[in-house]
Amino acid sequence: MKMEAQMPVFRSRVARKLALAVGVLLIALFVTAPVIEQAEALTNEERIPVGSLPYAVDVNPVTNKIYVANYASGSVSVIDGNNNSTTPVTVGTGARDIAINKVTNKIYVANFTSPFISVIDGVNNSATPVTVGSNPVAVAVNEVTNKIYVVNNASNNVTVIDGSNNSTTTVAVGPAPGAIAVNQTTNKIYVTNYSSNNVTVIDGSNNSTTPVAVGTGPTAVAVNEATNKIYVANQVASSVTRINGTDNSTTPIASGTQPTSVAVNEATNKIYVANFASSNVTVINGTDNSTTPIAAGTQPSSVAVNEATNKIYVANYGSGNITVIEGTNNSSTSVAAGGGPFDAAVNQATNKIYVANRLAADVSQFTDSTLDDLASDVGDPSRRGVCAEGTIRPGFQMYLTISSDVDQTIRIDYLTNYGRVSKAQALTGGVRYTENVNGILPVLLGGVGIVPDPNAIDTSVKITGSERVYLACPLYFNASIGAAGGVNGGHVQDSTRG
Structure with a gap:
């Protein structure tokens, strides 16, 4: 994303998923060996009227709100x-x-021409202003610490908001x-500084900063x-520029002309860069930093990953369309989309874009x-598929597609605090079925910190079928609680694929 005073401004679609703490872990597997052929093509089901100059879009997969x-x-x-x-919610100008903080169901909106951001309560759509710096241009959330980070383009600073009280x-x-x-x-935060050609690394534990030189x-x-x-x-x-988060060392990687958006597929360790001026996407292999260009439409401005x-x-x-890349073979x-498609977001629970x-x-x-x-097995078709084990996120559900x-x-x-569920479910070929796994609060998020629930029960899901079954598991896990009460990375077991 770039400051308003310069040429066209682009959003950075960043990955906000978390594999070992509060967040979303999506695992796709199937029970038997045969590989399914592609089913239907991407369809444009509906054009939904919104406000003027829609600039950004984001999804809460837990509430299915966009x-x-x-x-x-x-x-x-x-x-x-x-x-x-649709429901309109009045916020600041620009x-x-x-x-989105999916744990608290709060939505944070950066209002570029207002001296505040708007905090929307996802339950009732009420909006609360929180004063920040000049020209707030970007916002990101750490769901583990319930801290919100607002980039203030004109005042050259970041406002850190405590989500529990908006201080x-x-x-x-x-x-x-x-x-x-x-x-x-x-718990590190990365901020791009356009005019100084560097990135400020903020340590979320104490707000200390470290500059890291990057390209121009x-x-x-991401x-x-x-x-x-x-x-x-x-x-x-x-x-x-690839930064190693362990020691802040850097590696330059060539891209197309005027890269404007970057997104990561953590499951495949591939990175996708939209190049606005060369009308293509650079695919970076995260293992060896090799690159592959893929033609896109004119002036690609945003990239999103499912x-x-x-x-x-x-x-x-520029071309008013969406390029869909198959990650397995590029x-x-x-x-076709509407006029000037500018930003994209995916709801992985519903497979909607x-x-x-x-x-x-x-x-x-x-x-x-x-x-x-994403993974397959050539084993006995009667073997079972198992989603990863973890604790269901506070107050919400685990969605199985x-x-x-x-x-x-x-x-x-599966087993939750409500008891064990074991049931037969009829599936219709080619039709998706969604199972909602309900769990009570395994931890309580309050103003005084995180309190463990001694009755919490980890949850895993087992699917057994005589024929191949495709299973997508968006799992919302909590951070684990250390002996001294501190938050550790939540433990997630690998899935068993069978």
């Missing part, structure tokens, strides 16, 4: 993903970035800060929490019904 920041109308459009009805602390960064990403596992004109940043690597798109230098299906969605501002297709069309004042909702496997290519009856087994 939030759209409307820059020119000073509002946020709340879309109910169940029926696409609404241009959104971050604030100011941290100085470099000149013209524009984009931000949070590593919730290490850094405009976007984190791979699995590898503790940070990827910075340098728009002027037409390059990407880790459950290994699909990548690129919003092409093949691509395109589908939402694209903010900046020039059309609406959002395109797409459905990708293709079922792909199950599909089969043929009609069959499967058995679903």
Whole structure:
């Protein structure tokens, strides 16, 4: 993301997923050996009217609500993903970035031309202003610590908000800060400084800062929490800088011209960079930093990843369409969107894609019904598939999306605080079924800290079927509680694939 005074401003679609603490872990597996063929193509189901100049879109997969920041109308459009009805929420002027805390169901909106951000309560859509610095341009959330980080472009600082009481602390960064990403596992925050060609690394435990030199004109940043690597798109230098989160050492990687957005697929360790001026996407292999260019539409401005299906969605501002990249082989297709598609977000629980069309004042909702496997096994078809084990996130559910290519009856087994569930479920071939796993609060998030629930029970899910079953598990896990009461990285067992 870049400051308003310069050429077209782009959002940085950052990965905010967490594998070992509070967050979302999506695991796709199937029970038997055969590989399913691609089903239906990406479809444009509906154009949803929103406010003027929709600048950013983000999704809460827990509540199935979609939030759209409307820059020119000073509002946020709340879309109910169940029926696409909309509710406008008045915020400050110049609404241009959104971050969601799924644990607290709070939505944070950066209002670029207002001296405050807006905090929306996801339960009742009430909005509370919180004073920050000048020209708040970007916002990110650490769900583990319940801290919110607001980048103030004109005052060259970051406002740190305590989500429990909205109190604030100011941290100085470099000149013209524009984009931000949070590593919730290490509690480090990364802020791009466009005019000083560096990134400020904030230690979330004490707000101390460390500058790290990158390329010219850094405009976007994303984190791979699995590898503790940070990827910075340098728009002027037409390059990407990889930062090693362990020691802040850097590695330059060539990209296309004017990279503007970067996103990470932590499941495959691939990084996707949208290059605005060369109309392509650079795919970086996180293992060896090798790159592969993929043609996109004209002026790609945003990229979003669906880790459950290994699909990548690129919003092409100039050509008014979406490029869909198949992550397994880098093949691509395109589908028409509205005027000036500017930002994209994916709801991995419903497999819906939402694209903010900046020039059309609406959002395109797409459905990708293709079922792909992230892992497979050639074992006995009667063997079972098991989702990862962990504790269900406070007050919410675990959503299982199950599909089969043929009609069959499967058995679903899991254990929560409410007791054990073991049931037969009929599946219709080619139709997705969603199972909601309810759990009581395993921890309590209060103003005095995190209190363990002695009755908490870890949850795993077992699926047994005679034919192949495709299973996507968005699992919301809590951080574990240390002996002294501190928060450790939550423990997640590997899934058993059978």
